Amino acid sequence: MDQHAARLRDPAERLRPPRVGVVDLGSNSVRLVVFEGLSRNPLTIFNEKAVLGLGRGLQSTGRLNDAAIGPALTVLARYAAVARAMGAEPVEIIATAATRDAENGPDFIAEITSRLPDTPVRILSGVEEGAMSADGVLLGFPGADGILGDMGGGSLELVDLDRGRMGDAASLPLGAIRLADRAGGDPVRARAIVEGDLARVPWLRRGEGRDLYLVGGAWRALARMHVAQTGYPLHIVHHYVLRREEARDLAGVVAKADRRLLEKMPGAPLKRLGDMPFAAVVLRRLLRATGASRVVFSANGLREGWYARLLPRTVREEDPLLAAGRELAARYGRDTELAPALCRWTDALFETETPLEANLRQACCLVADIGSHDHPDYRAEHAFYRVLRQPGVGVDHHQRAFLALVVATRYDADAAAPFLPTARLLLDAAAARRAETLGVALRLAFTLSGGTPALLAGTALRRVGGELRLRLVEGSGVFAGESVQRRLDAVAAALGLGAMVEVAGG
Secondary structure (H helix, E strand, O other): OHHHHHHHHHHHHHHOOOEEEEEEEOOOEEEEEEEEOOOOOOEEEEEEEEEOOOOOOHHHHOOOOHHHHHHHHHHHHHHHHHHHHOOEEEEEEEEOHHHHHOOOHHHHHHHHHHHOOOOOEEEOOHHHHHHHHHHHHHHHOOOOOEEEEEEOOOOEEEEEEEOOEEEEEEEEOOOHHHHHHHOOOOHHHHHHHHHHHHOOOHHHHHHOOOEEEEEOHHHHHHHHHHHHHHOOOOOOOOOOEEEHHHHHHHHHHHHHOOHHHHHHOOOOOHHHOOOHHHHHHHHHHHHHHHOOOEEEEOOOOHHHHHHHOOOOHHHHOOOHHHHHHHHHHHHHOOOOOHHHHHHHHHHHHOOOOOHHHHHHHHHHHHHOOOOOOOOHHHHHHHHHHHHHOOOOOOOOHHHHHHHHHHHHHHOOOOOOOOOOHHHHOOOOHHHHHHHHHHHHHHHHHHHHHOOOHHHHOOEEEEEEOOEEEEEEEOOOOOOOOHHHHHHHHHHHHHHOOEEEEEEEOO
8 A cells, every 4th residue: 555655646746836835923823824836826725824812912011922822832833744744845934023022032932943943933023024025915916006004913014115116114013912902902092002103104105195005814804894895796805995085984984893883794803803993093094194095905915925035036027917827728728829829819809909908818818718628518607717716916806807707708608697797897898898809709719720729820800991801711620600600790799890701722
């Protein structure tokens, strides 16, 4: 049995992408994340959290919570064992505000090192924590422009982001747990504390009219509450956006709510109810201090920043949307050469597109074949959800919806299919029409070519006056059957043109 298991194990070990693991030792929780691969879009294959409250009481005692130290050591030993068993290398523990500020922090770190000698522990300064969090945010928002706020249990890290570059940074003792301790559990007292601390960071005013990027579990919980209360069609917090007044109103309601009222609010996180009013107070004061026009929520932060630093610069600088498309195509498609051929083939249909629209069309061509291995009766639905809910960190909600509507249309989804409104609600009318036009064009391309670049090369589309003309090369393996004519008519109708087939000699 052992020899058989070993023989099966070796090929899998050779083919499996590398894995890396990071343990985030925070003031409120301890979390292990294992990533698979070293690509532009982190792929999390394991994520476990233990809420221990290691930093609870730190403000008054100056020490880590004694009741949490034993459980923390047990959890850390488990996480190190899990990461090693999964083949993660490297595995590292990164410690933040509570550990760096506590009187007994060095003793706690020494005990971890004694018990886990093969697992390095890094204590981040406030500035290092902010910089690492910014690296994570920039992995998901490469051109981020505004103020980053990363709120943990013990501290609030602030970073000025200037079109994808990190500027000034500050660390304040405004984590949800520490703020509650400093305010004696009173959100009203917390307001003055937050205002005083933020006043020591004058460069926050540079956020006027820009975005405020929010990182941290308590703020993600606020976003989930807003999603639940408004019926937003996509339950993904990453890239969720609120206008300034929406964020201000949400924070105002939560900051004033007592525990019983919070429990009744849709989407309220039961394990974080005590933190929510303080997270809301910080958000409302931060909106005032920065003058930000929008709030953008990021699921990327410290752990993704740690991961980002393992990537080669060439990988980090890839376009995240196209990288996500290539990854999906490699995993689920049939031919890596197909996407460039589809892009060239559809050029004539979108002559006036902007560079951003051209980029999005290229991504659509990459994912156009990802349902090829699914059951034929469910290809449209499976491909739709696979794209809409993909893990690509640099794909915003509009892009997800556009790509999903394109692939569903390419797989001939019924216009009344119950899953399609999720995408249509996230797109304006012009974008939805454009997505459906590209979708029917790709459906024609696959009908002609069978998903092969060689057969597609025997065809071409062009506009001539008020007509859309399909050129077929005689003897190339393609012909204008009934299904081709019907699908050509659909493309032409979407463009407001007539349709015509031309046959050219081989």
